[in-house]
Amino acid sequence: MNWEQLLSLKRYGDTHKRLRKEQNETRLGFEVDYDRIIFSSAFRSLQDKTQVIPLSKTDFVHTRLTHSLEVSVVGRSLGRLAGQKILEKHPHLSTIHGYQMNDFGAIVAAASLAHDIGNPPFGHSGEKAIGEYFSHGNGQRFKKQLTATEFQDLAKFEGNANGFKILTENRPGIDGGIRLSYATLGAFTKYPKESLPHKPSINIGDKKFGFFQSEKEIFREVAEELGLSQTRKGDNVGFSRHPLAFLVEAADDICYTIIDFEDGINLGLIDEEYALEYLIKLVKNSINTSKYNSLTNTADRLSYLRALAINTLITEAVEIFLKNEEAILAGEFHKSLFDNSSFEAQIKDIIKISVERIYQSEEVIGKEIAGYKMLTHLLDTYTHAFLPEESDSESNFHKLVKRSVPKLNIAEGQSVYESLLQICSYTASLTDGFTVASFEKYKGFRI
Structure with missing residues (x-):
């Protein structure tokens, strides 16, 4: 796989190639993707869909909409940081083709914004x-x-596949769904395969499936335009992940791990004393203890720790991504980024207590x-x-x-x-x- 193809601006129905260097800098194609998702009715419905507590009446618990917005913010940071280093390593992307650091951020932000759009x-x-x-x-x-x-x-039934359907399906008078760039559709698809044959493997991309039979051909078109590596032969459609899908996944992992934990404490389901205990390794190099001790209420203390923890995980996710860039481009990286994290134990501990005290x-x-x-x-x-x-x-x-x-x-x-x-x-x-x-x-x- 190569970055020039992976950053394709093509949209469904295009008859000519969209070149990055010809883009209007005031409203780039990848930024248009974000706007189209924001204004879609499917995205709007996320304001009344469960993230943690179904039908919660409290004012601080996250819905799918607020969660998606937060994931997009984290995703934008991940994309920009990774994009900056990728352009330094592959300068022709900028000097010849015109790609900028913010393009990577815009793709990951848009795909992150839409990541839950198909969830029931x-x-x-x-x-x-x-x-x-x-x-x-x-x-x-x-x-x-x-x-x-x-x-x-x-x-x-898979929410990820339903999301791809929402983003791409033809409807009367509307061809190609909301017509996102193929780069964003590729980054959105964490599981680039159909539902059968189901063959569990070490490849995280095989964990679920990413499109229904009704969208099989449009996904094949997207994958071929992006130059994704094919993993299946014959009529069985399966490809390696778009590299930026790993950053979309990391953005989601960061938010649900840290923010669901924060919600659990704010709801009284988890004692506040666990906050610093579970997050200390993530924040120890950045915490200002005087500032932390000056905060007088739980919500402010949690907000401060959450911000530091998210920043730590963003930095590490980008480092892992860049370290494994060649393997990712070769379709040979088969884990989530945080499976290689130095904070893996802390992340597992936070998820474990969230499962016990919140989700169950x-x-x-x-x-x-x-x-x-x-x-x-x-x-x-x-x-x-x-x-x-x-x-x-x-x-x-x-x-x-x-x-x-x-x-x-x-x-x-x-x-x-x-x-x-x-x-x-x-x-x-x-x-x-x-x-x-x-x-x-x-x-x-x-x-």
């Missing part, structure tokens, strides 16, 4: 609810009408159970309304359901797979609050 309501519990509706629930009735890979797309707290589990049941009921309602079994006659209830979801417009002639994926993608687009309202409406609890 109620976090990973929502993702599992959709998948298990097909693998264990009433959705199994469709299995014989699908190919093995189509069924795998549904039974292992009674409040979180209770709301995830409720969310699981609500999403299962919505999928049952939508599939019976839009894809009734042959023995069923269409009821007035199902006609009313169809009219209640105008955005779920399934056209005649669509395959069963396309229809089911559209139902799943629509259900995944719902906010936590709208899911509750829809469930109550269909159950007859709300008028």
Whole structure:
């Protein structure tokens, strides 16, 4: 892989090459990507989707939207710092092609901003609810009408793949989704492979899958334009990660590790005394103890430690990335950046206590159970309304359901797979609050 190709400004439908040196410096193509994501309805819906606590009423707990904004800020710093060194190592990128340090930051920031855009309501519990509706629930009735890979797309429903669908899918009058640059789409895709064959390996890019069968060809086009290294032969699509995807992943890892931990303390789920104990190795070289001791409330002390810890991890992530740049470009680096971190033990300790005290707290589990049941009921309602079994006659209830979801417009002639994926993608687009309202409406609890 080479950086000139990897930094492609091409967008879906382009008939000519976009050259960096011809870009308008007042609004660069990669910055346009960020703007398009910000103004998309899918991004806007993240303001009412779970990050830590579903349906939380407190004023400081992060939603998917605030989390995504923070990840994009960290991602921008990672990209700029890495970009500065990459341009020093490969000066022709700047002198001949016109690339600048900020281009790297803009790509990583945009991809980071969109990294959760395909996630269903109620976090990973929502993702599992959709998948298990097909693998264990009433959705199994469709299995014989699908190919093995189509069924795998549904039974292992993946927010990352749904995000790629949102960003790229053709809709009536809108070709290519929100038409991001291929560089940003490449950096967005952490798992550049289809759902089957599922072969667990040491390669972190094989952990999940990054696109559904419906977007297989557009992903192949993106990968080939970027010059990603192919990892599978024949019709099975799989590629090495875009190098900047490692920085997007690192930005997310930094934010959920440190900021979810901060949220847990602010919520009273984790004692404040753990803050300095768990973060001391990350902040010991930068902390001003006089300033820390002068802060009079928990939120301010946590904010100070969080900022120092994030800065430490940004610096180390860039160092690891640059140290392994050649292996990454060769498609031979198979771990996350923080798997090589000198702070790996501290990161694991923070995640461990966050899992025990936050993600497995009674409040979180209770709301995830409720969310699981609500999403299962919505999928049952939508599939019976839009894809009734042959023995069923269409009821007035199902006609009313169809009219209640105008955005779920399934056209005649669509395959069963396309229809089911559209139902799943629509259900995944719902906010936590709208899911509750829809469930109550269909159950007859709300008028």
